[in-house]
Amino acid sequence: xxxxxxxxxxxxxxxxxxxxxxxxxxxxxxxxFAMGSGxxxxxxxxxxxxxxxxxxxxxxxxxxxxxxxxxxxxxITGGSSGGSAAAVAAFTCFxxxxxxTGGSTRNPAAHCGVVGFKPSYGLVSRHGLIPLVxxxxxxxxxxxxxxxxxxxxxxxxxxxxxxxxxIQDPVKPFTLPTFADxxxxxxxxxxxxxxxxxxxxxxxxxxxxxxxFESEGAKxxxxxxxxxxxxxxxxxxxxxxxxxxxxxxxxGLEYGHRCDINVSTExxxxxxxxxxxxxxxxxxxxxxxxxxxxxxxxxxxxKAQKVRRLIANDFVNVFNSGVxxxxxxxxxxxxxPYLEFIKEDNxxxxxxxxxxxxxxxxxxxxxxSVPVALSNQGLPIGLxxxxxxxxxxxxxxxAKWFEKQVQFPVIQLQELMDDCSSDFEIEKLSSVSLKQ
Amino acid sequence: xxxxxxxxxxxxxRWVLACIDGGSRHGRGAAIGLTSRRKRGQSSVAQQxxxxxxKSRKGEREWAAVVGLEIHAQISSNSKLFSGxxxxxxxxxxxxxxxxxxxxxxxxxVLNRRCVEAAVMTGLALNCRINKKSLFDRKHYFYAxxxxxxxxxxxxxxxxxNGCLAYSVSVGKKPSQxxxxxxxxxxxxxxxxxGKSLHDEPRSQTLIDLxxxxxxxxxxxxxxDMSCGEEAAxxxxxxxLILQALGTSQANMAEGQLRVDxxxxxxxxxxxxxxxxxxxxxxxxxxxxxxxxFEIKRQIHELENGRKILNETRSFDDKLxxxxxxxxxxxxxxxxxxxEPNLPPLLLYDTASLPPxxxxxxxxxxxxxxxxxxxxxxxxxxxxxxxxxxxPEHSFTLxxxxxxxxxxxxxxxxxxxxxxxxxxWVLNIFLGFxxxxxxxxxxxxxxxxxxxxxxxxxxxxAISSSAxxxxxxxxxxxxxxxxxxxxxxxxxxxxxxxxxxxxxILERKLSS
Numbered sequence: 020x021x022x023x024x025x026x027x028x029x030x031x032x033x034x035x036x037x038x039x040x041x042x043x044x045x046x047x048x049x050x051x052f053a054m055g056s057g058x059x060x061x062x063x064x065x066x067x068x069x070x071x072x073x074x075x076x077x078x079x080x081x082x083x084x085x086x087x088x089x090x091x092x093x094x095i096t097g098g099s100s101g102g103s104a105a106a107v108a109a110f111t112c113f114x115x116x117x118x119x120t121g122g123s124t125r126n127p128a129a130h131c132g133v134v135g136f137k138p139s140y141g142l143v144s145r146h147g148l149i150p151l152v153x154x155x156x157x158x159x160x161x162x163x164x165x166x167x168x169x170x171x172x173x174x175x176x177x178x179x180x181x182x183x184x185x186i187q188d189p190v191k192p193f194t195l196p197t198f199a200d201x202x203x204x205x206x207x208x209x210x211x212x213x214x215x216x217x218x219x220x221x222x223x224x225x226x227x228x229x230x231x232f233e234s235e236g237a238k239x240x241x242x243x244x245x246x247x248x249x250x251x252x253x254x255x256x257x258x259x260x261x262x263x264x265x266x267x268x269x270x271g272l273e274y275g276h277r278c279d280i281n282v283s284t285e286x287x288x289x290x291x292x293x294x295x296x297x298x299x300x301x302x303x304x305x306x307x308x309x310x311x312x313x314x315x316x317x318x319x320x321x322k323a324q325k326v327r328r329l330i331a332n333d334f335v336n337v338f339n340s341g342v343x344x345x346x347x348x349x350x351x352x353x354x355x356p357y358l359e360f361i362k363e364d365n366x367x368x369x370x371x372x373x374x375x376x377x378x379x380x381x382x383x384x385x386x387x388s389v390p391v392a393l394s395n396q397g398l399p400i401g402l403x404x405x406x407x408x409x410x411x412x413x414x415x416x417x418a419k420w421f422e423k424q425v426q427f428p429v430i431q432l433q434e435l436m437d438d439c440s441s442d443f444e445i446e447k448l449s450s451v452s453l454k455q
Numbered sequence: 456x457x458x459x460x461x462x463x464x465x466x467x468x469r470w471v472l473a474c475i476d477g478g479s480r481h482g483r484g485a486a487i488g489l490t491s492r493r494k495r496g497q498s499s500v501a502q503q504x505x506x507x508x509x510k511s512r513k514g515e516r517e518w519a520a521v522v523g524l525e526i527h528a529q530i531s532s533n534s535k536l537f538s539g540x541x542x543x544x545x546x547x548x549x550x551x552x553x554x555x556x557x558x559x560x561x562x563x564x565v566l567n568r569r570c571v572e573a574a575v576m577t578g579l580a581l582n583c584r585i586n587k588k589s590l591f592d593r594k595h596y597f598y599a600x601x602x603x604x605x606x607x608x609x610x611x612x613x614x615x616x617n618g619c620l621a622y623s624v625s626v627g628k629k630p631s632q633x634x635x636x637x638x639x640x641x642x643x644x645x646x647x648x649x650g651k652s653l654h655d656e657p658r659s660q661t662l663i664d665l666x667x668x669x670x671x672x673x674x675x676x677x678x679x680d681m682s683c684g685e686e687a688a689x690x691x692x693x694x695x696l697i698l699q700a701l702g703t704s705q706a707n708m709a710e711g712q713l714r715v716d717x718x719x720x721x722x723x724x725x726x727x728x729x730x731x732x733x734x735x736x737x738x739x740x741x742x743x744x745x746x747x748x749f750e751i752k753r754q755i756h757e758l759e760n761g762r763k764i765l766n767e768t769r770s771f772d773d774k775l776x777x778x779x780x781x782x783x784x785x786x787x788x789x790x791x792x793x794x795e796p797n798l799p800p801l802l803l804y805d806t807a808s809l810p811p812x813x814x815x816x817x818x819x820x821x822x823x824x825x826x827x828x829x830x831x832x833x834x835x836x837x838x839x840x841x842x843x844x845x846x847p848e849h850s851f852t853l854x855x856x857x858x859x860x861x862x863x864x865x866x867x868x869x870x871x872x873x874x875x876x877x878x879x880w881v882l883n884i885f886l887g888f889x890x891x892x893x894x895x896x897x898x899x900x901x902x903x904x905x906x907x908x909x910x911x912x913x914x915x916x917a918i919s920s921s922a923x924x925x926x927x928x929x930x931x932x933x934x935x936x937x938x939x940x941x942x943x944x945x946x947x948x949x950x951x952x953x954x955x956x957x958x959x960i961l962e963r964k965l966s967s
Binding site for chain 1: 595598797
């Protein structure tokens with residue numbers, strides 16, 4: 020729908036970065052309209068996880084299957100902001116922006132071994148962010164370390180008159196101090212997050228992380244978020260409803276793709292939207308309109324809003340009981356190969372993969388995925404910290420301490436560079452650099 | 456108490472006004488409506504619910520008509536309701552369209568303070584309760600002049616509710632026979648206007664101008680307390696005057712700043728209400744009355760011939776003088792209302808609830824606005840009656856004619872003549888003269904000063920009243936009248952003045 024669209028204005032978050040002297044390297048790939056958890060459903064094709072080409076992964080694979088084409092079994096990045104995560108993981112940029120509505124920043128961050136930060140809802144302006152679910156979307160920040168994320172957040176946070184849902188208080192840039200009071204911390208482990216589909220490796224790292232905090236004197240307790248099991252369905256109703264509404268503007272009239280049919284306005288709308296949207300988007304629009312019908316509104320939309328309130332209250336209660344931060348997995352397992360991922364449809368995958376991340380969006384809380392260690396296959400595993408609303412700095416402080424403890428390894432992509440470059444290309448590259 | 460008053464409708468049929476007690480009138484809590492009217496201390500004229508019933512020629516049972524109105528008034532503001540683009544009438548197409556108005560993805564609504572103030576002012580002037588918390592919603596439908604595919608409005612919890620509007624209708628042939636009615640105001644809500652579609656039939660295309668898209672509207676919903684076209688037109692007229700006095704809307708129907716949709720149904724008194732139809736986009740007071748009366752007649756005719764009334768939307772064809780079903784409204788629309796997630800609830804304060812240290816730029820104080828409300832038409836009329844001893848119907852005429860009140864007041868300022876004289880001259884001779892020439896007050900060749908001077912002369916008895924009339928005649932362009940004047944002046948100067956000179960002087964004076 021927006022393939023050839025060049026926006027005539029900058030999003031507030033982009034403008035803020037540009038004003039501070041940032042250089043825009045480019046725009047990254049994603050799932051169409053941020054709907055998906057694999058970054059596989061974009062018009063420009065799927066995104067490949069740089070770790071597919073890492074030394075760490077390839078070494079492990081050589082021990083396993085033989086005779087496979089090196090490239091055919093590449094891994095997904097997760098999604099929907101997979102392009103941004105891949106860009107950061109592959110050292111192509113200092114930081115990247117994504118969006119996070121159900122985990123779209125944290126999920127690919129975990130799969131690509133980078134830091135994926137979701138700010139509190141209302142802290143960072145959504146002006147210029149193409150909306151998916153207006154009441155849950157936030158711009159997400161992807162970086163290689165927590166300090167970098169803090170720098171970017173410091174530049175982006177604060178009231179924007181163009182976004183009426185941002186908080187009024189001004190926010191100053193900050194640097195993260197070294198966190199020394201781990202022994203005063205109370206970490207909550209939500210018991211409902213121990214899902215049966217959780218891979219044993221992730222569970223093991225989760226456990227180790229909890230022990231790490233405990234060994235440093237922090238209080239680590241089990242807590243309950245009783246309405247967790249309802250959050251997927253609730254999210255589905257609210258998300259599709261808002262999507263149906265937000266996508267109504269794409270009619271080919273003012274901008275974007277327009278079909279060739281001009282028999283009537285209705286026919287033009289219908290054809291434009293059929294051509295411009297993929298199946299995933301169309302499916303969500305249809306569902307959403309169903310839930311918004313007069314006869315269904317009370318039973319679906321209103322009900323879902325009420326359940327959302329219950330889910331948000333779960334978190335409030337837990338934080339009120341003295342817990343500073345929650346520790347959970349980010350994803351069920353490490354990144355899977357593309358060919359395996361596409362065996363299930365987008366809706367099924369999203370429902371599975373969003374399980375740990377999406378309740379956070381419903382509650383508007385800040386959360387961050389921090390890379391912890393490599394799996395047996397040599398792929399990144401991340402864990403998630405969830406903080407109190409508008410205590411983003413506090414959350415990042417704790418994340419930074421944790422990052423320092425785990426010492427996640429740097430991705431080794433040298434082989435990839437060696438494999439890819441031909442003599443011809445090396446000459447080209449060097450000639451470019453000489454001219455400079 | 457039963458009172459029968461006869462009056463003629465504009466369609467020539469006999470209408471009989473009957474007094475019926477509140478219980479059987481609507482079945483919609485009219486009793487409550489009555490109480491609330493009394494509570495608000497509205498007109499001291501004894502208020503009995505009156506219904507216009509129509510006797511059909513066949514001698515069948517009487518019919519009662521029920522008319523409700525939805526009035527959209529464009530808010531008089533510099534910029535649109537949710538975006539910074541300017542509000543101008545008749546600007547080049549698509550020259551006042553911001554990114555938000557064009558629904559570019561990523562743009563968000565930002566509420567215009569002036570529009571909120573306008574809504575509060577209007578609500579207070581119409582005796583509404585101002586909701587300290589109101590909400591915004593999205594109303595979805597696909598149409599080319601609605602770029603976002605939805606309109607932002609206030610469906611669940613509007614900014615003002617439960618008000619009333621007093622207006623007057625003539626109830627007899629004599630101008631003095633006027634009666635005050637009230638109509639309940641269900642609610643006032645803020646919402647966006649849509650763009651404009653211009654259908655180019657020959658080229659089978661539609662041209663879209665988004666200048667109007669996003670302009671702030673006040674939707675004022677009048678309960679179905681009215682019973683015919685004249686009542687509706689009078690109510691609309693009074694609302695126009697109020698909006699203009701407040702400055703919240705210029706309310707000019709011809710320029711599309713005030714648009715009216717009417718909901719009309721008929722039933723036999725004592726029986727449940729009939730199926731109603733909606734007649735949309737009436738953009739003149741005259742058409743409004745005609746369309747409503749036609750539709751009432753049409754519905755009665757259909758029902759008397761054994762047919763049913765469809766719950767449909769109709770438009771008024773002013774050339775044919777009838778309502779027609781609108782082609783593209785098939786079946787009932789489900790607007791899929793949803794809360795607008797990009798706008799937090801709108802919170803208003805009064806002096807008691809104002810948070811301390813609040814930034815005055817960010818808060819609206821209802822009491823502050825109430826204290827500064829301009830004088831409303833009802834009050835203005837009262838003052839005219841008291842100050843100048845004029846009859847109530849005169850005060851209505853003075854206000855109803857655009858610019859007439861100002862003209863009148865200017866004449867009063869400059870003349871020594873008695874106010875009653877001025878009133879009589881302005882309303883009868885001057886207004887009559889304008890009507891004959893089909894002129895508006897601001898197009899009048901006679902200035903207030905000129906009339907004032909004329910009246911001074913009259914007062915001094917320097918000229919006779921017939922002479923004064925002839926001056927007016929002269930202005931009317933009657934050349935022979937000037938000869939009479941010359942004759943009069945000659946007489947006054949005892950034939951000493953030269954007729955040619957007199958003529959020159961008179962012509963100069965009369966053309967100024």
